[in-house]
Structure formats: structure tokens, C-alpha cells
Amino acid sequence: MIRKLTFAAALMAATVLSSAASAKTFVYCSEGSPEGFDPGLYTSGTTFDAAAHTVYNRLLEFKPGTTETEPGLAESWEISDDGLQYTFKLRPGVKFQTTEFFTPTRDLNADDVIFSFERQFKADNPWHQYVAGAAWEYFNGMGFPDLISSIEKVDDMTVKFTLKEKEAPFLANVAMPFASIMSKEYADKLAADGKMNQLNQMPLGTGPFAFVAYQQDAVIRYKANPDYWNGKQKIDDLVFAITTDAAVRYQKLKAGECHLMPFPNAADVEAMKADPNLKVVEQEGLNIAYLAYNTTQAPFDKVEVRKALNMAINKQAIVDAVFQGAATPAKNPIPPTMWSYNDAIQDDKYDPEASKKMLEEAGVKDLSMKVWAMPVARPYMLNARRAAELIQSDFEKVGVKVEVVSYEWAEYLERSKAKDRDGAVILGWTGDNGDPDNFLHTLLGCDAVGGNNRAQWCNEEFNKLVVQAKTTSDQAERAKLYEQAQEVFKREAPWATLDHSLSVVPMRKEVEGFHQSPLGDFAFEGVDLAE
Amino acid sequence: MLRFLLGRLAVLIPTFIGVSIIAFSFIRLLPGDPVALLSGERVMSPERHAQISHELGFDRPMITQYLDYLGGVLSGDFGTSIVTKSSILDQFFVLFPATVELSVCAIILAIVLGIPAGIFAAIKRGTLFDQTIMGTALVGYSMPIFWWGLLLIILFSGILQWTPVSGRISLMYFFPPVTGFMLIDSLLSGQSGAFKSAVSHLLLPTIVLSTIPLAVIARQTRSAMLEVLGEDYVRTARAKGLSPFRVIGVHALRNAMIPVVTTIGLQVGVLLAGAILTETIFSWPGIGKWMVDSVFRRDYPVIQGGLLLIAGIIMVVNLIVDLLYGLINPRIRR
Numbered sequence: 001m002i003r004k005l006t007f008a009a010a011l012m013a014a015t016v017l018s019s020a021a022s023a024k025t026f027v028y029c030s031e032g033s034p035e036g037f038d039p040g041l042y043t044s045g046t047t048f049d050a051a052a053h054t055v056y057n058r059l060l061e062f063k064p065g066t067t068e069t070e071p072g073l074a075e076s077w078e079i080s081d082d083g084l085q086y087t088f089k090l091r092p093g094v095k096f097q098t099t100e101f102f103t104p105t106r107d108l109n110a111d112d113v114i115f116s117f118e119r120q121f122k123a124d125n126p127w128h129q130y131v132a133g134a135a136w137e138y139f140n141g142m143g144f145p146d147l148i149s150s151i152e153k154v155d156d157m158t159v160k161f162t163l164k165e166k167e168a169p170f171l172a173n174v175a176m177p178f179a180s181i182m183s184k185e186y187a188d189k190l191a192a193d194g195k196m197n198q199l200n201q202m203p204l205g206t207g208p209f210a211f212v213a214y215q216q217d218a219v220i221r222y223k224a225n226p227d228y229w230n231g232k233q234k235i236d237d238l239v240f241a242i243t244t245d246a247a248v249r250y251q252k253l254k255a256g257e258c259h260l261m262p263f264p265n266a267a268d269v270e271a272m273k274a275d276p277n278l279k280v281v282e283q284e285g286l287n288i289a290y291l292a293y294n295t296t297q298a299p300f301d302k303v304e305v306r307k308a309l310n311m312a313i314n315k316q317a318i319v320d321a322v323f324q325g326a327a328t329p330a331k332n333p334i335p336p337t338m339w340s341y342n343d344a345i346q347d348d349k350y351d352p353e354a355s356k357k358m359l360e361e362a363g364v365k366d367l368s369m370k371v372w373a374m375p376v377a378r379p380y381m382l383n384a385r386r387a388a389e390l391i392q393s394d395f396e397k398v399g400v401k402v403e404v405v406s407y408e409w410a411e412y413l414e415r416s417k418a419k420d421r422d423g424a425v426i427l428g429w430t431g432d433n434g435d436p437d438n439f440l441h442t443l444l445g446c447d448a449v450g451g452n453n454r455a456q457w458c459n460e461e462f463n464k465l466v467v468q469a470k471t472t473s474d475q476a477e478r479a480k481l482y483e484q485a486q487e488v489f490k491r492e493a494p495w496a497t498l499d500h501s502l503s504v505v506p507m508r509k510e511v512e513g514f515h516q517s518p519l520g521d522f523a524f525e526g527v528d529l530a531e
Numbered sequence: 532m533l534r535f536l537l538g539r540l541a542v543l544i545p546t547f548i549g550v551s552i553i554a555f556s557f558i559r560l561l562p563g564d565p566v567a568l569l570s571g572e573r574v575m576s577p578e579r580h581a582q583i584s585h586e587l588g589f590d591r592p593m594i595t596q597y598l599d600y601l602g603g604v605l606s607g608d609f610g611t612s613i614v615t616k617s618s619i620l621d622q623f624f625v626l627f628p629a630t631v632e633l634s635v636c637a638i639i640l641a642i643v644l645g646i647p648a649g650i651f652a653a654i655k656r657g658t659l660f661d662q663t664i665m666g667t668a669l670v671g672y673s674m675p676i677f678w679w680g681l682l683l684i685i686l687f688s689g690i691l692q693w694t695p696v697s698g699r700i701s702l703m704y705f706f707p708p709v710t711g712f713m714l715i716d717s718l719l720s721g722q723s724g725a726f727k728s729a730v731s732h733l734l735l736p737t738i739v740l741s742t743i744p745l746a747v748i749a750r751q752t753r754s755a756m757l758e759v760l761g762e763d764y765v766r767t768a769r770a771k772g773l774s775p776f777r778v779i780g781v782h783a784l785r786n787a788m789i790p791v792v793t794t795i796g797l798q799v800g801v802l803l804a805g806a807i808l809t810e811t812i813f814s815w816p817g818i819g820k821w822m823v824d825s826v827f828r829r830d831y832p833v834i835q836g837g838l839l840l841i842a843g844i845i846m847v848v849n850l851i852v853d854l855l856y857g858l859i860n861p862r863i864r865r
Contacts, residue, residue, distance in 0.1 A: 025702070036616060
């Protein structure tokens with residue numbers, strides 16, 4: 001009996017994909033359950049994939065596969081000469097999704113945009129605390145409460161944001177998931193029915209896919225939005241099959257139970273590449289791992305010493321040992337997928353002999369130092385302890401004694417900020433909005449000394465460039481400034497740049513039109529399945 | 532009998548309070564701050580941290596928080612998740628049927644295979660048959676569940692392609708849950724093939740989850756049988772000329788069942804613990820996975836509410852086992 005059943009099951013499993021293909025159902029084996037469906041409330045990529053990139057749109061969108069922005073719900077925009085006023089002209093005729101739980105009676109207008117932002121920062125907005133402990137973490141984390149002076153409706157299809165100071169990354173910020181545009185009409189209906197909580201459970205937006213149902217920890221179902229302003233999707237249904245274990249996701253992909261999966265185990269990637277039914281795409285993630293010297297403490301206040309130590313580190317060995325190749329050695333503080341990446345820069349060559357000589361010339365003898373190793377694995381550094389040990393042995397070869405230290409994670413983050421910190425710190429960063437400002441100014445600007453700037457490095461020339469870039473609106477001009485800033489960075493060497501980890505995405509051969517996002521998103525607008 | 536029942540119930544109250552204290556305090560002993568985790572890697576300013584802690588009530592004295600939680604529980608309010616912002620009781624009732632379905636199937640499989648295996652091993656004591664069964668049971672008992680589950684997936688789903696890899700039912704079937712039990716809902720849905728699909732998805736997780744209870748029940752049955760088979764009344768029964776089937780099936784087995792029933796009752800706790808791993812491997816949307824996720828997210832209300840609900844169920848099951856025990860063996864009631 002059991003045997004009979006299992007054969008029946010086998011037959012069925014085999015037919016799942018073929019029947020799915022005829023109905024054009026795209027199955028994504030997602031790595032976890034979304035925390036909710038209101039992207040403003042959360043910070044995790046899992047939640048953004050399930051809510052922001054399916055159901056919603058933003059004023060601007062990231063061009064698929066890049067960190068550049070393009071018009072989204074805003075058809076065009078104007079920036080005032082003083083750089084403080086952003087006036088967005090909304091795209092006409094954008095329809096909200098019609099679902100079983102709500103039928104919209106009007107198109108997108110300025111009220112929706114104002115509602116989507118005001119609920120996040122006006123404490124007197126009835127939606128500000130519609131769920132207990134709503135933290136609006138990204139809105140606050142990106143500094144919006146201190147940045148936005150007002151949001152006004154100019155007319156039904158025009159919205160004006162007035163900022164308190166110049167902020168060029170503002171356009172990239174409004175393309176981030178937390179800035180998703182919701183339907184005010186839907187929200188009003190929920191409020192009138194006393195079901196405000198439903199905004200976080202049954203989302204409704206203007207995006208390519210309309211929400212159908214969520215079974216907790218199991219499945220999320222969407223159907224293509226037939227009224228989508230950017231054209232109806234080629235697939236009919238989109239399903240997220242929640243599968244937390246990476247090895248199981250791989251088995252499901254192999255068996256054809258899903259078409260695409262995120263975050264494979266590094267050990268499985270070779271076999272995936274060899275499988276004729278699968279294809280694998282990979283690119284550098286939007287991240288950097290670094291070793292930050294304390295540039296205010298002798299002898300690390302000397303450029304020659306920092307340079308010499310950088311030349312002593314065998315980055316390739318770290319990438320091989322810690323990532324089994326799923327990373328690339330970094331030469332710049334921003335990843336290669338980011339606009340303004342300066343590829344002309346030459347990395348400090350790995351050369352222990354030259355390094356030793358430079359240290360001698362700088363008058364450094366019998367140096368002993370601490371290297372801090374993070375206690376946790378992050379995407380940009382899977383095993384900091386191992387990396388620290390490799391750096392320890394590299395430095396020993398040039399006559400520098402290293403003691404590896406570590407603290408509990410929260411303590412580590414806190415202590416490593418101290419201006420009088422002893423030793424060099426291994427740490428990293430994953431970008432938020434694809435804007436170079438989010439790396440160069442956030443991590444290396446003078447404002448960040450004693451905070452995110454773990455090198456305690458305040459270089460006037462560098463800081464002038466990144467501040468100027470932050471307040472310049474023209475992207476080409478900004479790119480030039482950031483390219484120069486990277487040159488200054490390389491010359492001054494406040495960090496040893498260690499690696500950018502790769503993001504690897506395996507999928508079935510028949511998947512077409514998937515753009516791997518440098519921002520780490522999994523968005524399925526435009527995907528198709530070959531017959 | 533009534534006195535026995537009341538006595539058992541009286542013990543439940545301090546146990547329940549004890550569990551609530553443990554659930555409340557243990558999660559707070561773990562390093563990691565739920566409010567800081569809400570902001571992910573972004574650094575939250577101390578003012579915002581204080582504000583959110585206040586909104587969630589984490590800035591009040593521990594004892595006030597505990598009494599609030601206990602008061603809520605007694606009035607049926609288990610609180611709200613700080614992550615998903617939805618009611619804990621609602622989530623529990625959505626997820627619990629999945630765990631029950633899997634656990635019931637697993638325990639049935641364990642009993643159906645474990646008891647006969649134990650009986651035969653006892654009858655054939657010392658033979659190759661006995662040694663094989665007990666050896667297998669020992670292996671089953673020591674098997675790391677995670678590894679075992681993955682191994683079965685790779686063999687049956689990956690290589691042989693006999694069973695689906697994970698989930699509760701094929702994604703092509705979509706119907707709203709009625710009872711939450713997929714086997715029942717798939718029949719109610721009237722969609723052809725849905726029930727078969729639900730069964731095929733249940734097979735591997737059931738085997739994995741039943742492995743340890745199966746081994747325990749087989750070993751317990753064997754040793755209980757061996758003890759009983761040496762008793763005077765069994766010898767008497769044999770001397771009376773009763774058939775071996777009657778001697779073993781009626782005289783011996785009924786008495787041997789007493790410790791076995793207790794063991795089965797205790798397996799409920801084991802099943803729920805095993806469900807945590809089994810559910811994670813097979814993407815089975817039950818309470819085990821829910822608890823693990825909540826621990827990682829330091830979702831205090833879910834952990835303390837969920838643990839209490841799970842402990843409550845284990846206590847009730849054990850109470851029922853105790854009562855059954857009393858029925859089988861009248862001496863216990865005194």
C-alpha cells in the first residue's frame with residue numbers, strides 16, 4: 001500500500017512542474033517567513049522580497065540588476081536650485097490591485113504618497129502606532145525624521161518634499177522598500193472597519209503581483225496583477241514556498257519543486273553548476289569586509305605603516321579559507337556593482353618582503369598589536385576568527401606580533417567605536433540603497449568618527465569630496481567626486497579592504513528574465529518560464 | 532476515582548506556575564536584546580531604543596512584567612508577537628494542527644511497529660531476530676534527526692523521486708484551511724488527488740519523527756514483556772494449557788502494557804521536541820519551527836506564550852495517561 005502511494009506521489013511530484021509550467025506558475029523557494037507585509041515596519045530582506053518587491057511600487061525604482069534609479073510611480077521629478085525641494089509628478093492612470101478583499105474605486109494620487117510617508121513620521125497620524133511598538137526602523141535609520149521638513153500635495157498628481165538640508169541620496173532612499181506606496185483608500189476602509197492590523201497581513205498596492213493568501217511558515221501566493229501599469233507579467237501565478245534549510249531548498253530545486261532559490265550552501269555550488277537542469281548566476285554582493293586601523297594611534301597614524309601592513313595581507317588566502325571562493329578580494333571600500341566604483345585603482349600588492357622593508361623604513365620595530373575578530377558570521381565575513389588568524393600569521397611574517405581578541409557582538413560593536421580603541425578591527429557593511437554615500441560617507445566621513453568610522457579617520461580632502469558629492473544633484477558629477485574619493489582612500493589606507501562576498505543564485509534552466517539584484521533583493525517582475 | 536482526579540489536578544497548578552516562571556525568565560537570560568534586533572544591523576539611537584522599549588513595556592520592573600503576563604494568560608490573552616504583531620493565540624491555532632497531525636501519525640506508526648517488534652523480540656529472546664531488532668532500535672534511538680531527515684530526502688526524494696521533498700501538500704492544490712489538518716481538509720476540498728498529495732508529503736516526516744519513539748517503545752515493550760513472562764501467573768496460564776496466543780496476548784501483554792502506556796505518554800514531550808527539528812527540515816509549518824524562529828528573533832511574548840501553551844498540552848496529555856493508567860491498573864488509584 002505504502003509503495004503504491006509513494007509511486008503515486010512520485011508521479012505527482014514529476015507532474016507538478018509540467019502542470020505548473022502550463023499554468024505558468026513560478027515557484028520561489030524562499031528562505032524564511034516574512035515578519036509581516038508592511039515594508040515600513042521591518043528591516044529584513046526576506047520581508048522586503050515578500051511584500052515590497054511583489055505587491056508594492058515606489059516613487060522611484062532601482063533599474064533591474066543595477067543600483068541606479070529609474071522612474072517608478074513618479075513619472076518625473078524636479079529638484080529646486082537650492083537642492084531642498086523635490087517635486088514628484090505622479091504617473092497617471094496607475095491602478096491599485098483588485099483583490100478578493102478590496103476593490104479600489106480610484107487610481108493612485110498624491111494622497112496615497114502623503115499617507116505612505118506621514119504614517120511613518122507623524123506621531124499624531126492614526127497609523128503611526130497601528131501595531132504595538134511600530135519602530136519604522138528604516139525611515140528612522142536613514143535619518144528621514146531629521147531630513148524631511150514637509151510633504152505637500154501640490155495638486156492631485158504632484159507631491160513636493162521639502163528637506164532641511166541638501167541630500168543627493170534622497171532619490172535612492174525613496175526607492176527603498178520602506179518607502180513603498182500604499183493605498184490610502186484601502187487604509188481608510190480598514191480603519192473604518194476597525195481592522196487596521198490587516199494592512200500588515202493582507203497587503204494591497206500597485207505592484208506587478210497581487211497578494212492572494214499566506215499560510216504561515218508554509219506558502220505565500222500571488223497572482224499577476226492584470227492592471228499593472230508596467231504591463232502584465234508573463235507568469236500567471238507567483239508562489240513563495242518557504243523552505244528554511246538550504247540543503248532542502250537545493251533538493252526541491254533539483255526535484256523541480258521550485259524554480260529558483262536564494263542562499264545555497266557554499267559546498268553545494270559546484271554540484272549545482274554541474275547539473276544540466278540548473279544554471280547558476282553570481283555577482284559581488286553589496287558589501288565590504290575590512291580591517292580598520294585606529295588612525296589616531298601610533299604607529300597606525302603613519303600612512304606608510306598602514307600601507308605596509310596592507311601589503312602583508314594575503315587576501316586571496318582569506319577568501320579561499322573563509323568563503324571557499326565565494327567572495328572576491330576587495331580593493332575599494334565600495335563593491336564593484338555600485339556606480340562610481342573606480343576600477344582604475346591598483347590594489348596594494350601582496351608582498352611581504354616589500355612590506356617588511358617599508359616597516360623598517362618607517363622606523364617600526366618589534367610592533368605588537370591587537371586584531372579584533374567579530375564573534376558572529378555576517379554575509380561579508382563568515383568566519384572572522386579564521387580571517388584574524390590568517391592575518392596574524394601574515395603579520396608575523398613581517399615581524400609584527402598579533403593578539404586576536406573578541407567580545408560579545410553588541411559589546412564588540414560598542415567598544416570598537418571608541419576613539420582610543422587599541423588595535424585594528426575586522427568589520428563590514430551591507431549597503432541599503434545602492435548609493436556610494438551609504439558606504440563612503442557613512443563609514444569614512446568625519447561625522448562618523450566615534451561611530452561607524454571605525455578607523456577614526458578624518459581626512460579633510462576625502463571628507464570634502466564625499467560631502468560635496470552628498471550635496472550635488474547631478475549623478476555624473478557625483479560619480480567623479482566618489483572616484484576621486486576612492487583614490488584618496490587608497491593612498492591613505494585607513495582600512496585594509498578584505499573582501500566582497502558573492503551572492504550566488506541557482507535556478508532551473510527554463511527560468512528567463514531574472515535579474516540578479518546587487519542590492520540582494522529577489523524580485524520577480526519580468527521573469528518567465530521557457531516552454 | 533474523583534479524588535484521584537482532583538489530586539492530579541491539584542499538582543497541575545504549581546507545575547503551571549513553575550513553567551510560566553521558567554518560560555518568562557529563561558528567555559531573558561539569553562544575551563540579545565529584542566528591541567535592538569528590531570533594527571537589524573542599523574544602529575538604533577539610545578532615545579529610540581528607550582521609546583520602543585517603553586511602548587513594548589520592557590522598561591517596567593521584571594515582576595510587573597511577569598504579573599502582567601500571568602494575568603493575561605489567566606484571562607486567555609497570550610499577548611502579541613513583537614515581530615509579526617499578530618495575536619499569539621491565533622498563530623498557535625493556525626500552526627498547532629500541523630504539529631498534531633504529524634505527531635499523531637508518528638506516534639501511531641511508532642506504536643503499530645514498536646509494540647509487535649518488542650513482543651516478538653521478548654518471545655524470541657537471545658535469538659538473531661531479537662538482537663537485530665534491539666540493535667536497530669539502538670541505532671534509531673541514537674540517530675541525529677537532522678541527518679536522518681536529510682538522508683531520507685536525498686534518497687527518496689532526490690535519487691528515487693518517490694516522495695516530495697518538503698511541505699504539506701503540492702502547491703497545485705489550494706484551498707482554505709477548515710480544520711487545519713491537511714488530511715481532513717484535503718478530503719473536504721473535494722479536489723481529486725489532494726488527499727494523496729497530503730499523504731505523500733506526510734510520509735517522510737512521519738518516519739523521521741517516529742524513529743526515536745519507535746525505538747523507545749520497542750525496547751520498553753520487550754523489557755516489560757520479559758519481566759511479565761517470568762511471572763507466576765504466566766507460568767500458571769501455560770500450565771493450564773492455554774494457547775500461546777492467549778498466554779501472551781491476554782495474560783502477559785495486558786500487564787506488560789502498564790509501563791508501555793506510561794512510556795507512550797512521555798513520548799508526547801519527545802515528539803514535540805523532535806518536531807522542532809523535523810519541522811525545520813521538512814518545512815512543516817508547525818509550532819516547533821515557530822518556537823525556534825521566535826528564539827532567534829528574541830520574540831519574548833511568543834516564546835513565553837508558546838511555551839506555556841505547549842507545556843499545558845503536555846500536562847493535559849500526561850493527565851490523561853495517568854487516568855488511563857488508573858483504568859488499566861486499579862492499584863494506582865489508591
